[in-house]
Amino acid sequence: MKRRDFLKNSLRAGAGVLAGAVVAPDDAEARPNLEPKEGAVGMLYDSTLCVGCKACVAMCKEVNGMPPVTISEIDAWDEARDLSGDTLNVIKIYKDGAGKTKDAEVNGFAFEKRSCMHCVDPGCVSVCPVTALTQHPITGIVSYNADACIGCRNCMVGCPYNVPQFQYDKTFGQINKCQMCNQKGVERIDNGMMTGCAEACPTGATLFGTRDALLAEAKRRMELKPGETYNYPRGDVSKPDSYHEKTVPAYKQHIWGEKEAGGTNVMHISSISFDKLGMPPLEERSAASVAEGVQHSLYNYLALPAVALAGLSFVVKRNADKAKDQKGERS
């Protein structure tokens, strides 16, 4: 390593840390986005097919042994409005103006599913210091191990979709998130089944399958002309339980999860733009690849101790100066 390169990268990385910003030095390029696994499984959620029945929410609770969430005094219905320690899947609503027309951005309404996106390059896995979150090397499913978790909640910050939820109401709370119905004691995917939410969905709005097959299906729908009819599959995209014919809506030409932050194994399509459906603004580069690149660079150039020392010295000197100022000692 040349002395000049060491200094250049150390200073560049150090400046980023001291400024409180994430600056990617040259070596950040050494860590590109992870690629989708060859055998990755996932889901395609088509908002235009969703009727808001919440059968997927009820099935998710049943499969995962979670209690209903009630807000009103009538304890007759699960009323979960967002993900929580007791809710791994929720259906939200978009509404504009009079909210009369389904799948219309203006004066319309639409549904949107929220559950783990099973990122191709998951931020939650990247930031977990004890590998309590892991990604399966074949299926790409992102799983959680409560026994390994130390409760630091880094994963809640590392996830761009605000998915991991802590059980604040429990004495020994743990993180909860969708594990694609394949955690210990459930294992639907390992047993050749589809996810509970896809099985329960009456319209095929939530479709299960391999990422490749789901992406191909999503691309097929992007090519359809609004007003023509299409036979929508239900259940597993590669071996559907049934089909149903429906008029094709005016899809936004955007498959959410094809590329965002390295892509996701759960993808969404819709006739409403995704910013209106509450999806976060994401670049194609994953935060995990940038953060791990910077981290690698800092350690590679032995810059972290120098940066930490410089930062600490700065803070100590500033405090000492303030103390002297207060005492009127500084010249």
Ligand code: SF4
């Ligand atoms: S959506 Fe969040 S919790 Fe799920 S895999 Fe991605 S980063 Fe992890």
Ligand code: SF4
């Ligand atoms: S895959 Fe399973 S855990 Fe995840 S949202 Fe669907 S039913 Fe719930």
Ligand code: SF4
């Ligand atoms: S089961 Fe299907 S149609 Fe019903 S709310 Fe869930 S995704 Fe929508």
